[in-house]
Amino acid sequence: MTAQTLYLDDALYHYLQAVSVRETPLLARLRVATQALPEARWQVAPEQGQLLALLVRLIGAQRVIEVGTFTGYSALCMAQAMDHGQLLCCDLPGSYNDIAWQYWREAAVAERIEMRLGPALQTLATLPDERYDLIFIDADKANYPLYLEEALRLLRTGGLVVFDNTLWSGRVLQEQADSDDTRAIQALNLALKNDLRVDLSMLPIGDGLTLCRKRL
Ligand SMILES: C[S@@+](CC[C@H](N)C(=O)[O-])C[C@H]1O[C@@H](n2cnc3c(N)ncnc32)[C@H](O)[C@@H]1O
Numbered sequence: 001m002t003a004q005t006l007y008l009d010d011a012l013y014h015y016l017q018a019v020s021v022r023e024t025p026l027l028a029r030l031r032v033a034t035q036a037l038p039e040a041r042w043q044v045a046p047e048q049g050q051l052l053a054l055l056v057r058l059i060g061a062q063r064v065i066e067v068g069t070f071t072g073y074s075a076l077c078m079a080q081a082m083d084h085g086q087l088l089c090c091d092l093p094g095s096y097n098d099i100a101w102q103y104w105r106e107a108a109v110a111e112r113i114e115m116r117l118g119p120a121l122q123t124l125a126t127l128p129d130e131r132y133d134l135i136f137i138d139a140d141k142a143n144y145p146l147y148l149e150e151a152l153r154l155l156r157t158g159g160l161v162v163f164d165n166t167l168w169s170g171r172v173l174q175e176q177a178d179s180d181d182t183r184a185i186q187a188l189n190l191a192l193k194n195d196l197r198v199d200l201s202m203l204p205i206g207d208g209l210t211l212c213r214k215r216l
Contacts, residue, residue, distance in 0.1 A: 005204050016047065017046065017047060020047065020050075021046045021047050021050055022050065023046045023049075023050070024080075026076075026103065026106060026107055027046070027049070027073065027076060027077065029103075030071060030072065030073055030076065030099075030103045031043065031046065031073060033071070033099060034070070034071045034073060034099070037071070037096065039070065039096070042070045043070060043071065043073045043074075044073060044074045044077075044138065044164060044206055045205070045206040047205060047206070048074070048164070048205055048206040048209060049073055049074050049076075049077035050077065051203075051205065051209070052074055052077050052078050052081075052136060052162065053077045053078060053080065053081035054081070055134060055160060055162065055211070056078050056081040056082055056134060057081050059133055059134060059158070059159070059160060060133070061078075061082065061085065061133035061134040061160075062082065062084065062085030062086070062133060063085055063086055063088075063131055063132045063133050064078055064082065064085065064086070064087045064088070064132065064133060064134045064135070064136070065087075065088045065089075065090065065124070065127075065132055065134075065135040065136070065154065066078065066087060066088070066089045066090065066135075066136045066138070067090045067120045067124070067135070067136065067137045067138065067139045067147060068090070068091060068120070068136075068137065068138035068139030068140075068164075069089040069090070069091040069097075069100055069115065070091070070096050070100070071096045071099040071100050071103075072089075072096075072099065072100025072101070072103055072104055074136060074138065075087060075089050075100065075104070075113065076100075076103055076104060076107055076109065078134075078136065079104065079107070079109035079112055079113055080107060080109055082112060084112070085112060086112055086113075086114065087112060087113045087114070088113075088114050088115075088116065088127075089113060089114065089115045089116070090115075090116050090118075090120035090123045090124070090139070091115065091117060091120075091139070092117060092118070092119070093117045097115065097117065100115070101115075120139055120140075120143075120147075121143060121146060121147070121150065124147075124150040124154065125150070127154055128154075129153055129154065130153075130154070130155065130156050130157075131154065131156065132154045132155050132156065132159060133155070133156060133159050133160070134155075134159060134160045134161075134162070135151045135154060135155060135159070135160070135161045135162070136161075136162045136164070137151065137161065137162065137163045137164065138163075138164040138165070140181075141165060141168070141180075141181035141182075141184050141185055142180040142181050142183075142184045143184065144163060144184045144185060144187075144188045145184055145187055145188050145191065147161075147163075148161065148163075148188060148191075148192075148212075151212075152197055152198075152214055155214045156214070157214055157215070157216055158213065158214065159213070159214050160211060160212065160213055160214075161198075161211075161212045161214070162209060162210070162211050162212075163188065163209070163210045163212075164206065164207065164208075164209055165185065165206075165207045165208060166185060166188070166189055166202060166207075166208035166209065166210040167204065167207055167208025168181070168182060168185045168207065168208065169207060171185075172185055172186050172189060172208075174186075188210075189202070189210070192210065192212060195212075196215070197214065197215055197216065198212035198213060198214055198215060199212070199213040199215060200212055200213075
């Protein structure tokens with residue numbers, strides 16, 4: 001029996017990337033362009049992007065929402081995995097919005113993406129119940145518990161909500177949390193453990209990725 005998830009040192013992590021990540025040249029260019037920005041660490045890891053694309057394909061997602069788009073890397077991964085359908089991206093206005101559109105156009109997926117700029121909770125509140133297949137949450141952490149409630153309203157039965165950063169660089173271990181973001185992620189993780197509305201798996205990939213499948 002495997003007793004514990006394997007610790008990945010640098011060598012093993014690079015091996016995992018080398019043998020499993022199929023990043024396209026366009027995604028690689030977007031990643032390199034993003035690395036030049038001060039907020040570079042916001043972007044998901046390539047293996048996370050690839051997992052999101054796999055999830056889109058696994059459940060045949062056609063209506064997808066992303067909360068937190070930045071330069072569009074995770075959105076591009078998901079959009080390219082959709083044969084048809086629509087990806088709604090929620091973000092705040094920023095110079096990185098244009099970078100996202102530049103790469104989405106180059107990938108010929110721009111026509112299946114809509115971007116709404118403004119606080120995502122306000123955007124989500126305008127959307128209809130139980131219409132969406134997959135929702136990826138990767139924005140303001142302090143609102144994660146509220147995003148869970150909105151996601152469960154918006155998802156169809158069997159739909160997936162995916163939260164990024166649920167290990168929060170280890171800060172989830174803090175007994176006296178030093179920020180609202182940390183407290184919110186801790187609260188979300190604890191609540192999900194016993195939330196019978198969802199099937200649950202927390203993956204130690206990237207900064208922690210939690211998958212929740214809506215049961216009813
Ligand atoms: C971690 S980055 C997203 C990274 C992106 N998923 C990727 O892989 O490249 C978080 C994004 O959330 C956006 N954001 C932060 N607070 C937000 C809010 N209240 N509503 C909408 N977007 C927000 C930020 O502008 C930023 O672009």
